[in-house]
Amino acid sequence: MADGGSAAGTPASDETVLSKVFGTLVVAWLLPGAGHFLLARRGRGVFFFLLVMCAVLTGFLLNGNLYRVLADQPLTILATLGSMGMGAPYFFLRFYLGYQGDLTSVGYEYGTAFLLTAGLMNLLLVMDAWDIARGRKD
Amino acid sequence: MPISHFFLMSLYALIVSLFFAILWRRNRRDQVRLLLQMFLGLVGGALLLAWLMFPFPSGPPAPIP
Numbered sequence: 001m002a003d004g005g006s007a008a009g010t011p012a013s014d015e016t017v018l019s020k021v022f023g024t025l026v027v028a029w030l031l032p033g034a035g036h037f038l039l040a041r042r043g044r045g046v047f048f049f050l051l052v053m054c055a056v057l058t059g060f061l062l063n064g065n066l067y068r069v070l071a072d073q074p075l076t077i078l079a080t081l082g083s084m085g086m087g088a089p090y091f092f093l094r095f096y097l098g099y100q101g102d103l104t105s106v107g108y109e110y111g112t113a114f115l116l117t118a119g120l121m122n123l124l125l126v127m128d129a130w131d132i133a134r135g136r137k138d
Numbered sequence: 139m140p141i142s143h144f145f146l147m148s149l150y151a152l153i154v155s156l157f158f159a160i161l162w163r164r165n166r167r168d169q170v171r172l173l174l175q176m177f178l179g180l181v182g183g184a185l186l187l188a189w190l191m192f193p194f195p196s197g198p199p200a201p202i203p
Contacts, residue, residue, distance in 0.1 A: 044160060048157070048160070048161075054153060110141075110147075113150060114150065114153075117154065121154075124157075125161075128161060
């Protein structure tokens with residue numbers, strides 16, 4: 001019990017496993033569904049990718065708000081973190097396309113809901129990938 | 139592009155329902171059951187809420203800054 005016995009319990013292998021898990025988490029966050037794809041749940045990974053991207057695209061087409069932190073509105077911090085949960089698409093939209101959303105657009109509120117939901121869904125996927133990678137979930 | 143509130147609401151409900159059905163259930167039958175439960179719950183709940191709010195006055199339109 002004291003020495004751990006197997007090679008799987010050694011610090012080196014633990015570090016390897018942890019680095020693999022964290023690597024998977026980072027990839028899962030950056031690209032929706034990629035975590036499941038890397039964890040050999042390829043069908044689910046592709047499905048989740050399509051689903052999250054569908055939400056992002058719909059929010060984008062509806063000119064929804066892509067949250068950013070506003071100085072006098074502390075709740076935007078939470079909303080921004082939620083939106084950033086979608087990973088690379090957030091940064092692509094915000095910094096590459098310069099997308100902000102259009103307050104006067106008819107679909108603004110719906111689009112905001114779609115964009116925020118896409119981020120939150122991907123955060124749930126990251127947590128699911130974490131559970132799978134740690135062996136807590138099938 | 140004409141935007142229907144009901145269509146967008148249904149699309150949103152479908153995406154969320156599909157997501158949780160695949161995330162939380164493994165068996166296909168259970169997935170379909172949860173999908174239907176969530177989808178009908180979201181759409182039906184929204185319609186019920188809209189129906190309950192129908193007698194209330196809508197008020198002036200929101201100002202656009």
